[in-house]
Structure formats: C-alpha cells, structure tokens
Amino acid sequence: MKSLKAKNMPTNWIPPAPGWRPAWYGYEGAIVVAYFGVQAAPDLLAAWVNSAFEGEHSPGAVEQGVFVDTAGVTNHLYVSYWREADYQKWWGHHKSWWQSHERVDKGIGLWREVFTMPQDFFESLLSTATVHGAAALSEGLEGPVAEHGYAGSMRDRIVASEADELRGEVGALGAEVADGGRRLLFRLPKNICMIRSGQDWSECDTPQKADYLQSLHPVLHIGMDYLRDKGDECGCLSMRLISKTDSNWQPIEETFGLGYARDVYVFEQWAKSHPTHLDIFGGFMSMVQRYGEALSLQLWHEVAVCNGEGSECEYINCHPDTGILMNVKV
Numbered sequence: 561m562k563s564l565k566a567k568n569m570p571t572n573w574i575p576p577a578p579g580w581r582p583a584w585y586g587y588e589g590a591i592v593v594a595y596f597g598v599q600a601a602p603d604l605l606a607a608w609v610n611s612a613f614e615g616e617h618s619p620g621a622v623e624q625g626v627f628v629d630t631a632g633v634t635n636h637l638y639v640s641y642w643r644e645a646d647y648q649k650w651w652g653h654h655k656s657w658w659q660s661h662e663r664v665d666k667g668i669g670l671w672r673e674v675f676t677m678p679q680d681f682f683e684s685l686l687s688t689a690t691v692h693g694a695a696a697l698s699e700g701l702e703g704p705v706a707e708h709g710y711a712g713s714m715r716d717r718i719v720a721s722e723a724d725e726l727r728g729e730v731g732a733l734g735a736e737v738a739d740g741g742r743r744l745l746f747r748l749p750k751n752i753c754m755i756r757s758g759q760d761w762s763e764c765d766t767p768q769k770a771d772y773l774q775s776l777h778p779v780l781h782i783g784m785d786y787l788r789d790k791g792d793e794c795g796c797l798s799m800r801l802i803s804k805t806d807s808n809w810q811p812i813e814e815t816f817g818l819g820y821a822r823d824v825y826v827f828e829q830w831a832k833s834h835p836t837h838l839d840i841f842g843g844f845m846s847m848v849q850r851y852g853e854a855l856s857l858q859l860w861h862e863v864a865v866c867n868g869e870g871s872e873c874e875y876i877n878c879h880p881d882t883g884i885l886m887n888v889k890v
C-alpha cells in the first residue's frame with residue numbers, strides 16, 4: 561500500500577471504523593469516468609450505448625441512474641469506467657456519434673461529463689469490503705486504511721496534495737459554442753474537484769432499511785438539495801442526487817451524489833462544518849450505535865482533482881441549469 565504523508569492526521573490516530581480502498585498493484589495509469597446523460601426517455605442514448613459499449617476497448621464497468629433535475633426534467637445516465645488508454649482508443653472510434661449534426665437536429669438534450677483521474681489525483685474510500693465505482697476496475701480492495709475518519713483525511717488520501725495545495729483557480733468558465741448555440745463544449749480547468757458519494761442499503765435487513773430510509777435518507781436529501789441549490793455560497797458548481805437503476809431503468813436500493821466543486825476544499829469544508837453534512841454524519845453515527853457490527857449499510861466515495869488534462873464536458877440541446885453548464889458564461 562502506498563504510504564502517505566497524511567498532513568492532517570491527528571497524532572496517534574486510530575480510525576473509528578475500518579475502511580478500504582481499491583488496490584491497483586501493477587496498474588499506474590489513470591482511470592477515466594465518463595457520465596453520459598439524456599434529458600428525455602433513454603431510448604436514443606441507450607441505442608448508442610448498446611452498440612458503442614460492445615467490443616474492444618469498451619468500458620470495464622457500467623452503471624445506470626436516473627434523477628429529476630431542477631428544471632423538472634428526468635435525466636437518464638450511464639456511468640462508465642475505463643483505464644485511460646482504452647478510453648482514448650474507444651473514444652476515437654465512437655466520438656463521431658456525438659459530433660454529428662444529427663445529435664443537435666433531433667432537439668434532444670444530451671450531455672457527457674468526462675473526468676480523467678490519474679492515480680495521484682484520485683482517492684476512493686469504502687466503508688465495507690464491497691467493490692463500488694472505479695474500484696470495479698481495480699485488483700480488489702486493500703485495508704485497513706489508516707488515513708480516514710478525521711477532517712482533511714480525504715485530501716490526505718490524494719497523493720498530489722503532498723506537494724501541491726490544489727487550490728481552485730476557476731473564475732467564470734468559458735465554452736466553445738457550436739451549432740447555433742445548441743452545443744457547448746469545454747475542458748475542465750485544473751483543480752476542479754469531482755465527488756461521487758454512494759449509499760447502498762440493499763444488504764440491510766428490513767428494520768435497518770426502514771431505519772435508514774426514515775432517519776438518514778431524508779437528511780441526505782436536505783444536504784444534497786443545499787449543495788445543488790445554494791452551492792454558489794460555498795463553491796460547489798453542481799450537485800445531483802441520483803438513484804441507481806438496473807439495466808431496465810428500475811431503481812435499486814442505491815443512490816449517489818455526483819458533484820463538482822471549485823476545488824477539494826469546498827467539499828472538505830462542507831463535510832466538516834456545514835449543518836447538513838453534520839446531520840448526515842450524526843444520523844450515521846447513531847445508526848452505528850444502534851446496530852454496531854450488524855450495520856450493513858455500504859457507504860463509499862471517490863474523489864478526483866482535475867490535473868488540467870483529459871477532462872471535458874459537452875452539452876447538446878440542454879437547458880442552462882444542466883450540471884456544470886450552469887456556471888458557464890458564453
């Protein structure tokens with residue numbers, strides 16, 4: 561396991577609970593996560609995915625989700641993970657579908673948010689030894705992780721933070737505008753931070769499920785609504801709480817928050833000091849007290865900092881409040 565400097569770790573720290581992280585062993589390259597979304601029934605996007613995600617260089621893991629955005633529009637999305645070299649080859653073969661004028665002419669809102677995560681700019685922490693997210697591409701999980709459970713531990717787990725403050729430099733985001741303003745494309749600037757924070761209650765027994773859904777899930781919604789609606793107060797550029805679905809778009813017992821912020825400090829500050837995450841954290845700790853080791857709730861997250869290369873967003877026919885697009889000045 562790579563040793564970290566753990567600048568923020570209190571002396572003689574012993575984590576309150578075990579934690580795991582993906583083990584990459586021989587693989588030192590970047591992971592790419594690409595979110596492909598449609599602001600309509602899923603058919604158009606699904607038809608493309610069904611052919612594009614087949615064959616050589618296709619993603620190593622694919623998940624699906626659905627959410628209603630602030631404009632009241634239902635979005636269906638795919639979350640797909642690649643090792644970077646595969647992604648590059650794959651995109652080379654499949655980008656023409658996105659670049660075609662037909663995509664614009666159909667008038668259907670389509671978006672893609674692609675984040676390249678070099679390992680030193682990425683961390684993932686899982687509360688149980690069950691694989692989620694990018695860890696599906698790893699060699700398995702390793703633990704226990706010492707660097708967790710204290711404020712700033714997320715940043716400590718990002719190796720690049722040892723030598724660089726990773727402070728956000730983003731002013732207004734600009735975009736390349738095409739097709740009469742119906743297509744906007746931009747690269748993500750350095751130090752923008754992405755979080756995918758997952759909650760999986762499928763393994764909880766019936767009383768635990770009811771408890772989670774009554775005591776914690778509503779508080780999670782409040783926190784996510786705050787970051788979504790008032791994110792400009794703290795530097796959060798976009799937040800969506802997404803229900804995971806099966807391959808037929810039926811919700812399963814998992815959600816995840818997908819968010820972007822000016823930098824890693826935005827989520828760190830919110831997590832350690834904002835009443836909404838403190839309530840989430842408190843709700844979780846009381847579940848830990850109630851169930852102890854029998855608690856089967858799976859929490860996990862992955863956080864990546866943009867190193868300025870290979871991360872981009874494209875929005876076609878999307879309303880202006882879509883994802884990071886809402887921060888773009890054209």
Ligand code: HEM
Pocket residue numbers: 579685707708709710711712713714715755756757759776780816817818819827828831832837840841844859
């Ligand atoms: C039911 C939902 C959630 C629960 C129970 C929860 C609980 C926790 C816990 C226990 C930690 C400490 C983790 C550790 O280092 O061991 C933590 C950290 C953190 N959480 Fe949450 N969380 C939830 C949802 C979220 C969401 C949706 C976000 C953002 C989208 C988020 C952002 C963070 C961040 C950024 C940290 C790291 C803080 C740091 O290390 O400085 N959490 N959360």
